[in-house]
């Protein structure tokens with residue numbers, strides 16, 4: 160194991176990922192930010208140099224942060240924000256995880272404006288290491304020409320009637336075309352700004368690490384005339400399984416192996432944005448190109464655009480707004496899944512108008528209200544709190560290590576990709592529209608384990624995890640608009656163990672530096 164030091168400098172810059180110029184919240188001047196490559200067992204020391212002109216935070220999506228809950232990066236839960244013109248250092252190890260991850264700001268909707276990038280954790284004993292020659296990161300995202308604060312102000316007002324901000328475009332590794340006729344005269348816009356290009360050497364085998372960093376959108380990812388072999392879901396190696404299309408929801412990750420065994424030519428890579436997962440035909444989709452493309456270029460081929468066609472088989476071989484069929488995803492190594500839960504927690508996700516006619520997300524009838532400068536962890540560590548206010552949405556406090564099942568119902572007509580911090584969970588079962596879970600039919604034999612899974616429209620999902628990681632862990636829909644609308648819960652695990660751990664002084668300082676009257680009173 161080594162210590163890997165990274166410097167992530169956050170500042171605003173004008174960029175034109177799809178030709179349309181806007182202010183982007185960049186990491187080291189780019190969007191997406193740099194890919195961090197580390198090896199299982201490494202210590203990561205990540206300097207966040209904040210010159211955004213506003214506070215920030217960084218979350219390392221998918222890591223357990225065992226013993227370092229204060230580095231999970233969630234304002235209002237595990238830290239106070241990093242003030243502007245301040246450097247803060249995250250410092251944690253990754254002892255027992257490998258695979259495909261990402262980092263993103265967890266401060267308001269800042270990641271939608273650009274603060275994100277990929278993290279690759281290599282496994283020296285990767286069971287597939289002889290099955291591929293090269294690795295490629297493929298980062299998919301929806302893209303907005305307005306700043307997230309503008310979009311959220313509108314979304315959380317009666318005028319939106321609860322309709323989420325819709326993306327203007329989608330990007331593959333931060334690039335795509337845009338039709339500049341749709342841009343008004345006040346904006347700089349160049350047509351044909353350029354696409355991402357992936358160079359394939361004939362005969363070589365590529366491990367594509369596909370990450371969906373969207374605010375909102377589910378994608379179907381494919382490469383024309385190339386099959387893909389699934390091998391990883393969010394850090395868990397799976398049995399090699401051939402697919403033509405990869406359905407990937409917000410915050411999810413997969414690895415697939417693609418072999419450059421076709422004619423020496425150019426092929427489209429496609430990320431079809433599934434806008435119909437959220438908008439029924441009564442919602443006009445304006446100015447959204449759902450065909451997001453990049454080019455797979457074989458070495459030796461010409462440099463003309465590909466002329467290939469997408470896979471001809473039916474993309475909706477099952478309902479495409481939910482996760483990949485579990486029949487496509489089997490763990491490579493069988494795990495000992497705990498046979499039963501010590502505790503079952505029933506949660507219900509819904510949307511409802513509040514007293515001001517603003518559509519809010521609710522879990523068990525309560526909408527999450529973040530108190531950014533009074534994080535839950537401080538209440539546990541310094542105030543010895545055991546009970547929390549209603550809108551903190553604490554739906555589980557576990558004083559001993561135990562097996563938890565969450566039965567999550569969806570009362571909403573949208574699908575929701577739920578993410579649990581500090582853990583991976585086994586997906587034991589899920590069901591669509593108005594079914595009820597049959598607990599005798601849950602899969603405890605060979606379920607996959609991941610950190611983000613989708614609850615279908617009016618459906619349910621049952622997940623199982625071991626609550627034994629001291630800390631405050633968020634459980635939320637990863638659609639960023641829904642986070643802002645309050646579709647967030649938190650769990651408190653082993654608070655007494657947490658109190659025995661000593662948080663670093665510079666981390667405590669964040670709350671003192673933050674402009675919060677609460678701190679001045681202390």
Ligand code: C2O
Pocket residue numbers: 218220263265410578580633635637
């Ligand atoms: Cu990507 Cu709360 O997380």
